[in-house]
Amino acid sequence: MSDAHFLQRLTETLGPDVVATAPDDVAPWVSDWRGLYTGRAQAVIRPRTTEQVSQALALCQQAGVPVVPRGGNTGLCGGAAPDNNAANVVLSLDRMDKIRSIDTIANTMVVEAGCILGNLRRAAGDADRLFPLSLAAEDSCQIGGNLATNAGGVNVVRYGMTRELVLGVEAVLPSGEIFHGLRTLRKDNTGYDLKQLLIGSEGTLGVITAAALRLLPRADSRAVVLAAVDSPDQALKLFSLLFAQCGPRLQAFEFFTGACLDLVLKHAEGVQAPFPDRHPAYVLVEIADTASEDLLNSLLEAVIGDALECGLCQDAAVSASLAQLQSLWRLREEISESQRADGLHLKHDVSLPIEAIPAFMASMEARLLARHPGIRPFIFGHFGDGNLHYNLSRPAGADPKWALNEGKAVSEEVLEEVARYDGSISAEHGIGQLKRESFLALKDPLELRLMRAIKQVFDPSGIMNPGKLL
Numbered sequence: 001m002s003d004a005h006f007l008q009r010l011t012e013t014l015g016p017d018v019v020a021t022a023p024d025d026v027a028p029w030v031s032d033w034r035g036l037y038t039g040r041a042q043a044v045i046r047p048r049t050t051e052q053v054s055q056a057l058a059l060c061q062q063a064g065v066p067v068v069p070r071g072g073n074t075g076l077c078g079g080a081a082p083d084n085n086a087a088n089v090v091l092s093l094d095r096m097d098k099i100r101s102i103d104t105i106a107n108t109m110v111v112e113a114g115c116i117l118g119n120l121r122r123a124a125g126d127a128d129r130l131f132p133l134s135l136a137a138e139d140s141c142q143i144g145g146n147l148a149t150n151a152g153g154v155n156v157v158r159y160g161m162t163r164e165l166v167l168g169v170e171a172v173l174p175s176g177e178i179f180h181g182l183r184t185l186r187k188d189n190t191g192y193d194l195k196q197l198l199i200g201s202e203g204t205l206g207v208i209t210a211a212a213l214r215l216l217p218r219a220d221s222r223a224v225v226l227a228a229v230d231s232p233d234q235a236l237k238l239f240s241l242l243f244a245q246c247g248p249r250l251q252a253f254e255f256f257t258g259a260c261l262d263l264v265l266k267h268a269e270g271v272q273a274p275f276p277d278r279h280p281a282y283v284l285v286e287i288a289d290t291a292s293e294d295l296l297n298s299l300l301e302a303v304i305g306d307a308l309e310c311g312l313c314q315d316a317a318v319s320a321s322l323a324q325l326q327s328l329w330r331l332r333e334e335i336s337e338s339q340r341a342d343g344l345h346l347k348h349d350v351s352l353p354i355e356a357i358p359a360f361m362a363s364m365e366a367r368l369l370a371r372h373p374g375i376r377p378f379i380f381g382h383f384g385d386g387n388l389h390y391n392l393s394r395p396a397g398a399d400p401k402w403a404l405n406e407g408k409a410v411s412e413e414v415l416e417e418v419a420r421y422d423g424s425i426s427a428e429h430g431i432g433q434l435k436r437e438s439f440l441a442l443k444d445p446l447e448l449r450l451m452r453a454i455k456q457v458f459d460p461s462g463i464m465n466p467g468k469l470l
Contacts, residue, residue, distance in 0.1 A: 009059055020044045040082060041086075045090070053207055066085055069203035069207050072142040076434070078434050079468050098111070113147070116140070133155070147163075147199050169182065169211050170211070172206055224329065228277075233358040254332050257282075268330070287300055349389055352422075360423070374397075431468065436468065452470055
């Protein structure tokens, strides 16, 4: 089937308001938000219903046309950007943004894949419930993309990754068949849990069109402390104390180095240094509960008082109001945008056994500085669940294109070191295009063989998101 004939059939079936083919209309859909990847596509499809997704995929499979599913385009690994094949079709779920139901008895929410995460969190709050997935990009990212990459975020230490918040999914397979797995059951021991294959598959097995999500009680009482620490090892000892004394109230335990804070103070507007003195690193801790804020603040102040007495932190600031709480969080949340303002950074989203984090950070920095003098690490992440964003920038005075010229070799060193500590080269961002070579080189051969067999079952024609993952 020729491209012209395929586009004609696609447009006739779905309608000209769903299918865009003009180059100017397609151009905004072929790049990732960081500008690292720009591909090609012959059309963009923006369906409004699951049935239209089904029709689109069936036509694409018949014609052998590659399909690139796209959410909110907030990913950092190029997973939603097409490759250079001009035959690609980009499939956006942005128009499928309905909340189908909220059940406050079963504590579930059924939503379409194009829903913005922040809107879902607000809708849950309006129903006096909590959807705990929380990301810096939550007012741009879409829940379908969150599922496709098994997103993490700041609350994983308490609530787990995205897949732990999903009860069921509806998805369309490359054949156009609809997988009707949109169940809200808490218990269903009837064979393989197929939804878990789709979650985290990065659009390589099919297109998730809707999801049934778990809701939890609202934990409106929150207390936050920013603590200055002198090392990653001290941060982990502080985590152990907080975990033991705060229990399930511990919602977030975020770590960032002094270099990250310096960058935020330089580039972000309206932020202030939290302490008179600069420190090597900081941890931001949040606890939350249905109890009163006074009780939470008392608990947090007591725990931090113990930490200061035991030498587990050097200084601390406990939030006394919502405004202070938000200002403390901004010091952590503005890191990514501040790095963007600083220039192109090499970003590494990795996870490690929690107890190995200090040793990894020490050996990794020594290795990099020995081979790349002057390289600037900017390290932050979700320490409580072992996730580091190990980001690197060019040495002072180096060519602004340093990351482009040296990036592949440097990143290979980082990922090799992660593997040496039995860590993962992707904690929450996925593989996409960015990490595909390293994934194929470092993943266990048996795991790769099983993944390829699953891919063959779901997508025998190989049309789903080519050039990503496998």
